Amino acid sequence: LEKYKGIIPAFYACYDELGEISESRTKELCNYLYKKGVKGLYVGGSSGECIYHSLEERKATLKYVAHQLKGKLTLIAHVGAPSTRDSVILAKYAEELGYDAVSAIPPIYFKFSESSVYKYWTEIMDATKMPFIIYNIPQTTGFDLSINLFKRLIENQKVIGVKNSSMPVMDIERFKATAGEDFIVFNGPDEQYVSGRIIGADGGIGGTYGVMPELFLMAEKFVSAGDFENARKIQHDINDIIVALCSLNGSLYSTIKEMLKLNGVYIGSVRAPLESVSGDDLNKIAGIKALIDN
Numbered sequence: 040l041e042k043y044k045g046i047i048p049a050f051y052a053c054y055d056e057l058g059e060i061s062e063s064r065t066k067e068l069c070n071y072l073y074k075k076g077v078k079g080l081y082v083g084g085s086s087g088e089c090i091y092h093s094l095e096e097r098k099a100t101l102k103y104v105a106h107q108l109k110g111k112l113t114l115i116a117h118v119g120a121p122s123t124r125d126s127v128i129l130a131k132y133a134e135e136l137g138y139d140a141v142s143a144i145p146p147i148y149f150k151f152s153e154s155s156v157y158k159y160w161t162e163i164m165d166a167t168k169m170p171f172i173i174y175n176i177p178q179t180t181g182f183d184l185s186i187n188l189f190k191r192l193i194e195n196q197k198v199i200g201v202k203n204s205s206m207p208v209m210d211i212e213r214f215k216a217t218a219g220e221d222f223i224v225f226n227g228p229d230e231q232y233v234s235g236r237i238i239g240a241d242g243g244i245g246g247t248y249g250v251m252p253e254l255f256l257m258a259e260k261f262v263s264a265g266d267f268e269n270a271r272k273i274q275h276d277i278n279d280i281i282v283a284l285c286s287l288n289g290s291l292y293s294t295i296k297e298m299l300k301l302n303g304v305y306i307g308s309v310r311a312p313l314e315s316v317s318g319d320d321l322n323k324i325a326g327i328k329a330l331i332d333n
């Protein structure tokens with residue numbers, strides 16, 4: 040399970056000038072993150088704008104990333120889709136491509152009972168031989184993973200971890216305490232990476248790692264070394280940057296993509312209804328980048 044412990048950026052959707060998924064730009068972002076020394080990639084999640092992509096587009100992104108990085112980094116495919124059918128198709132495709140693991144949010148839009156969610160996740164797990172990582176993100180899905188449902192899920196040997204994006208850091212501690220040491224808990228909220236690690240997370244999957252991988256790698260180094268004073272300082276710098284990233288008029292991911300552009304990585308903007316940064320706020324991007332570079 041060592042290959043899951045560390046900094047795993049959530050991969051961004053890469054578009055061409057017309058807003059279509061771009062193979063060359065996807066591969067360019069792969070190379071950029073690989074050279075930064077991250078542990079792996081979480082492909083096609085929230086930060087990957089999966090919810091706005093067709094099945095064919097999601098398959099294309101999974102394929103381009105696998106072709107570029109299979110065997111070099113730990114690759115986790117997010118396959119959660121509105122229907123179980125599409126999720127299963129994506130999971131099988133990820134297995135064909137050689138992904139290390141699959142992961143999924145609970146089903147969305149309708150309010151689902153715990154038994155429906157259990158069934159949904161189990162059908163995805165049954166579809167392949169791959170390890171499965173539960174994705175708990177109540178602030179966007181409206182579904183809060185209870186300890187009872189968690190206990191039922193981890194009876195299945197395929198479940199090797201949970202990516203926990205709920206805000207209480209205590210949830211990380213509870214999942215870890217319930218599942219034991221040989222189970223991976225990923226920290227979700229980037230603003231709490233250091234706290235998440237200290238309370239029991241083994242690593243993290245995050246939407247802002249890609250724009251400041253150096254800082255998260257440094258925070259991780261300090262936490263592993265038990266140097267909490269320095270880890271806390273890095274987290275403080277990270278949070279100043281996240282607050283700035285979230286202060287512009289576009290979506291967080293369009294701000295991040297504008298910043299990557301300043302680093303020479305062109306991956307387009309975001310797909311509507313996500314909004315692009317516009318007007319005066321575009322002039323603030325360089326200032327936020329300076330926060331990272333210092």
Ligand code: HMN
Binds near residue numbers: 050083178
């Ligand atoms: C994903 O692509 O699935 C992301 O890793 C989700 C991740 O947990 C992010 N949460 C949300 O987007 C709601 C965070 O990394 C988030 O971007 C960060 O904490 C800044 O608020």
